[in-house]
Each structure stands twice: as C-alpha cells, then as structure tokens.
Amino acid sequence: MAGIKDVAARAGVSVATVSRVLNDHSGVREETRARVLSAVSELSYRPNTLARSLRTDQTRTLGLVISDVLNPFFTELARAVEDAARSRGYSVIIGNADEQLTLQDHHVRTLLDRRIDGLLVSPADGDSVALREAALLGIPMVFVDRWIEGLDVPLVRADGRPAVHDLVAHLYALGHRRLAIITGPVASTTSNERVDAFRSALHAHGLPLPETFIGQGDFQTASGRRATDAFFALPEPPDAIFATDNLMALGVMEQLRTLGLRVPHDVSLAAFDDIPWFLHTDPPITAIAQPTQELGHRAVAALTDLVEGRSAGSVTLSAHLTARRSCGEDERTRR
Amino acid sequence: MAGIKDVAARAGVSVATVSRVLNDHSGVREETRARVLSAVSELSYRPNTLARSLRTDQTRTLGLVISDVLNPFFTELARAVEDAARSRGYSVIIGNADEQLTLQDHHVRTLLDRRIDGLLVSPADGDSVALREAALLGIPMVFVDRWIEGLDVPLVRADGRPAVHDLVAHLYALGHRRLAIITGPVASTTSNERVDAFRSALHAHGLPLPETFIGQGDFQTASGRRATDAFFALPEPPDAIFATDNLMALGVMEQLRTLGLRVPHDVSLAAFDDIPWFLHTDPPITAIAQPTQELGHRAVAALTDLVEGRSAGSVTLSAHLTARRSCGEDERTRR
C-alpha cells in the first residue's frame, strides 16, 4: 500500500505538504493542492489510521460494551449507537460481554489498548475492576441502560418504574392477584429497579410478593425456563408472570409449552423490552417498551460531548406499557 | 498512561529488554524478566497496540461486514464469528451495511484503513468497488453466506437447495398448489439460489411459478408487507408463501394480520432462516434452518488460515427443513 511518502514523491512536494492538504490546513497554493490530490487518487492512497492515531493521540473511535448482542434490545441499541456515532464522524467497536464479568473486562481492556476515544457501556452485573480503573484514568465514559453504583459517570437510561406500576395496575384490573416476577442477575441495577417498582406497585394494591414468586434469572433464555419450572412446582403457582427482559420471556413461553400450559388461560405473561416478534407470538405479549433508538442517540451525544471536552449530564427517558392479549382480554386489548 | 520507556526506567533496563520480556523472546535472564514484570504490574502498563501494529504490520484484528445486524441470522453469525476469533487470539470489528452498497463500501474502507489482518464479508447485493479493490490488493478475505460472482475468494455457506425442495414437497403433500415466493434483492446470490431451487422444485411437481407469485423483496420487514399486499390484490392469491428470510416473514405476518387473514387457514407461510421466536408465533412457523454457528466458525477458520499464510478452500454445509404448523397440519407436525 502506498504511503504518504509515495504521494509526496509523485506530487513533487514534501510529506508535510501532503499532510496539510489531507487535513485541509490553510496555506497551500491551490495548484499544489490539486497536484497532491491527483497523486492521492492515482495511487489510491489511504492514510494509515494507526500511524495517524499514534501521532495525534486520538482515534475517532468509540467503544461499546454490551452484555448480550443476541438480546434484541441490545442489538437495536448497538445499531442506534453506530448510526449516531457515524453521523458524528466516529466509528464504533462493539464488545459483547455475554453477561460475564471476565469477558466484559477483557473487552474493556482490549478497547483501551486500542486507544478508543471514549467508552459506552452497559455493564454486566457485579464489580468491574477494568471499568473502575478506566473511570479513574479519566477515560471519557458513559453508561447506558445499566450502571455501576458509586462511579461518577453520566448515565443514559429509561426509567421503567412508572410503566411497571401501569403494568401491575393492568394485571390487577384483569383480576390477577398472584403476581410473580423473574429478575435479572442479583446486582443488576435495571433488574433491581424493576423488582422494586413491582413490589411497591403490588404493595399499593395490597398484594404480597412472597419470596417464592421471585424467580432468580440472569437475563438469558434458560433462566426463564428454570424460573417457570420452579413457579409451577409450587402448591399455588402464580397467575401472572413478569419477565424483566425479553429473552427470559421467551424462556417462559418455551417452558409453558413444555408443561402444556396456555397463555393467558393458565397464566398471564408480560415482559420488559418490547420487540417486533411480541406482536406475533401466541398470544401477542404485553410488554414495556423503551425508547431504544433515542437511548442510543443520547448516549452517543453525551459521550462525544465528553470526548470533545464539553461536559455531559445524565439523561432519563421514560418507558411505556403496551398491553396485548397475554395478560387476558379487556376492553383496550380486545380486537 | 505509562509507556514502555517508563517500565524500562523503573526496571532499570532498556526498552529493548522490556519488549523482549513482553513478547516472551528467549535470552532474558530470569531475574531481569522478573524485575520487568513487576515494573509492568506496578505501573499497570499496557502496550499501545497502535504503535505495536504500526511496527509489526499486523493488528490481530478481523473485520466482519454484514448486511444487517438487526437480522437475527446475522446477529447469531456475528456472535459465532467473535467467539471463534477470540479463541484464536483475534478481535473482530463489525461493520453493518444495512443492505446498502455505499455503507458497505464505507465500512470496508474504514476497516482497511485500520489495517485489519483479514476481512470476512457477507456482501450486499450489487457490485462493490471497495471489495473488488481489496481482493485485488490481496487482503485475506473470505465470503460467508453470500458472495460476489467472479472474485476468487473462498466462500463458507450452507446450500439451501435440497431443503427448499423438501419444503416444496412438504407444501405439496399438504395440498398446496399455488405457491408464491418473496425474494431478496435482485442480484443477491443467496436469494437467487433459493428462488431457482423453488422454481425447479415446483417444476418437478408439475406446478407453475407465475411472475405474479414472485414478490420482489429486499430482506427487510417492510418488503414482506408490500409483497403480501400485492399477492392478495391478485384475483387468485397464493395459498402458500415462502419468504426467503426471517424478517420478510415477519412482514408477511404483520400484513396478514392487517388484512385479517389467518395462517395457515387462509394461507400457509414458511421462511428461510430459523429463529427461536418461530416456535412461539401464532402459529409456529415452518422454516429452513442454517447451521449458523458452524458457518461462523468455519469462516473464521478459513480466514485465519489465509491470514497466517496457509491456504483455504470454500466450505459448503447444509440446511434443513423444520416443519411446524404454519403450512397446515399433517402427521409429522401435529402435536
């Protein structure tokens, strides 16, 4: 591949001049610029970003660490992030942590080794040494969707609590009284928020939330299956299940099918995070939808602010309930 | 951030020695190595990969360009690729082309600018200047799933033709005679293969494939909706629809719902690419499943072979039909 030297030689100028043209600095005679430009295209020269970044100490690259690419919510988020970044002239490198701390830290380190300009992260459950270090080092960083307590990092997320209250009210109105929830990983901030909101909403309706109705999940499909199994091993199983993410809702459906139970006849189902398929499942699933795209855009906006030396604050958007048939029929949802 | 010089100073050796320890070259006294190593950890030094790559001319990074991250098939593929690459000590940078040639070329160029060691690509429909150039430049490159005619690049894919024949036989056995198909982009290799196989299978059963039963799609949800609309504007609509990817199948379902039609009562539906949700849609959807994970692994194996100077050939795996209720009931699919 041709280097800047080759271009300089071909155009009969010094490398400095070529560089000036490439970064359009002023003070290059129009005719010289033209000569350089044609040398560039004749050699189909492309600058080596490694060398450039090494010298300038900036990569115009953002790192995005998410906990599970296979989760449609994160896929959509990643997509939105990439769009927003590209329109600002940044590229994005994605690291998929698969809900594992070690993998997450591996990606954080790899990204820092690549000298990304900023880090967007939706941290997995638990304490991350790498993230703590990065924050201390002053790497521009923004949390999206999930966060880690005690770190002074801006957070872009949607507050799901009002929507969870709406969901509980909806279930209550439909006559459900034995409501169960499937959580994410123990220390997951989003999951905890959803569980707390669920508990407080139940309380407001005078309903209990027994320990046995809290299924321990990990945001993965298999845990939805296990929790469902446990619920139906109880003498008095729940009459409604709220899965705190869409993959676990899939697990619930899989297991209900195995157990020969029908939704909503035998048990109702609702999920956090709405996805296109929920409209076509049997039955369509009631879900709480987050403004995923906007989350992505806002997060990138905040991060680039930080990267470019401006300040950035946290952003809280809101989620909303989309009622469908999986919780039983009522006036609103009948079609 | 600490550099190799700081480590050298701290350990009281030269940078050359530090480098030797880091890349564990032989010929460093055990005691010196220990001193260096402790300096490294005291300063929590991490090598600057930009500088390293600049010097060594290798990044241990693979580029993956796919046409649509939001398509579950590609998400799963990307995931498998990342896994396989990581286990071989490579990282992966993903570029999402969104089925647009210009975006695809943008990503290819960006990746080459980053001096990735090799390129894995599932090209979008049409002629790609950037890919052609890259191939000519001798960048190690492997196609996965889709390919471009006339380029001498190894291809890792699944041959869907036998499974398409199985599907047609299945539909025929269930009494369907008016079979329609929704294609991908016009020049898409995979889509063409699926259409050809479909046509030849129909022929084998003595059935025609009128132009009006070929819906022009683009592998995106909206095109599935449009094609469905067109089919049902016909005086005699089809009694079975085969969508050549899962997103278009989603579009078909959306539009059928709008039109008030039921599957499989009013029309049957089948899709290429199986995804977990197909088991839980109403009704469960008959699909042709590709060995996605293995595709990803094989593709990475081929690419790393190329990168590391070995030779690599094309790989063809096979896809298989998974019959469910969306084409009507029969012995096999009843449960």
Add this chain to the structure above:
DNA sequence: ATTACCGATGTAATCGTTTCCATGCGCAGC
C-alpha cells in the same frame, strides 16, 4: 536600498513499539 513580514514549502522531531546490530563480559580452547 534596507528592513520586515508574509505566504508557501521543506526539515526533522515525535508518537510507542519492535528488532537488527553492536557491545561487553565471562569462559573454554589453544
């Protein structure tokens, strides 16, 4: 006519590594 300045360009240091080559030292062989 001298000075001062400006606009266009070149020279060379620099970024953080790797790696070729040189150096110094101890020891075996003669």
Add this chain to the structure above:
DNA sequence: GCTGCGCATGGAAACGATTACATCGGTAAT
C-alpha cells in the same frame, strides 16, 4: 595470554503519519 564464542543487554533505526520550526522568495513599508 590470546582468540573466539555465546549470552544478556543496550543503542538506534525503522513503521507512517503530524506539526513546530526553519527557510526562502517576493513584496510593501520606510
């Protein structure tokens, strides 16, 4: 007591860009 050799280490040149600083005509101001 040399010579030669191998081992551990250091010095310095790359890699390909950016950029501070120097240079060099030419023109305007005095």
